[in-house]
Amino acid sequence: MQPTETQLKKKIKCWLIFLIAGLFLSGATAFPIESELAIAVNNLDAFSPKIQQWLTTIYTAVKTTNAQYPYLSYGTDWLAFAHVILALLFVGPLRDPVRNIWVLQFGMIACVLILPLAFIAGPIRHIPLFWQLIDCSFGVVGIVPLYIAYRYTKQLESITNYNHI
Template sequence: MSDIATAPTGSTTAGPGPTTVTDTALVRRRIRRWLWLFVVCLALSGLTAFPLQSETTLLVRALDATGLSSALPALGDWAVLTRDGVADGFGSHPFLAYGTDWLAFAHLVIAAAFWGPLRDPVRNIWVIRWAMLACGAVIPLALICGPLREIPLFWQFVDMSFGVFGVIPLLIVHRLIRTLEWDQAVRTHHDFARVVPSP
């Protein structure tokens, strides 16, 4: 279904002839759906940082059970290495997990920032633009810090995929918000033209 509807001649939104106006209710619903998808995924990705030790253990078991560790030995070896590293680090120095706790908390705080666009997307479009920049920054961060931390290249691409896939709903939301902005400008101009006659 299109975001555009045609107002019939003689309606309060129409001029002398048929006028194209935006179905703002439909656009707002689509904005909210895409934003909720982004917010839920962002929050879930943050929550997974809490049980990191259990998750790495389950990952190794899942790779072994499905045979992926044999089919993709590099992935299997990396999963075992991360499991052992997390177990050794958290076991010997539990305070290290405090860092990943704050990582999870940061994801939840960032997700909460989208309450503004959910309520008033036009006024808070800057949040969407900021999030798009953050998604783009994921790529240089992975490429710079990945080699410094001895992260395998294939896993750097996994990390970068969060930015690539994350920006897709944001681009859609941004386009929809721009549609609302344009509609508001047109309606404001139309109402002003009706009240203030041309000289």
């Protein structure tokens, strides 16, 4: 039995709310990066030795940079802001998924493009492979709710006889 329009809209909203929350949280947590790293470094026993070393190195770099060149963290602030703005972008498909299906497509393209960015820029910036894989996981995790919402949106489109403009 094919789901109803109401059921499809509810499923789409659930997946998009999950995505929006993830984007918003990843943005909000990018602002206090030095404080978060301090917490991680104070709890190093929870991590493997390789990750302990990496976190200590990153914390030292961020703390030193913020003390001497605080304006460089402005780049991280813009990264955080971009995540929050991207979360807002998905309000369109939350309200009208069929009309805003292009936003879902855009999101899936962005998720796929995370992988080449991580694997190209990562080595250039001396980012360890395990951290590049963590970065890639954002694209892998992000594409799941987007693809599911996209498939439900295509089903919704087919049963509602939506007229394209």
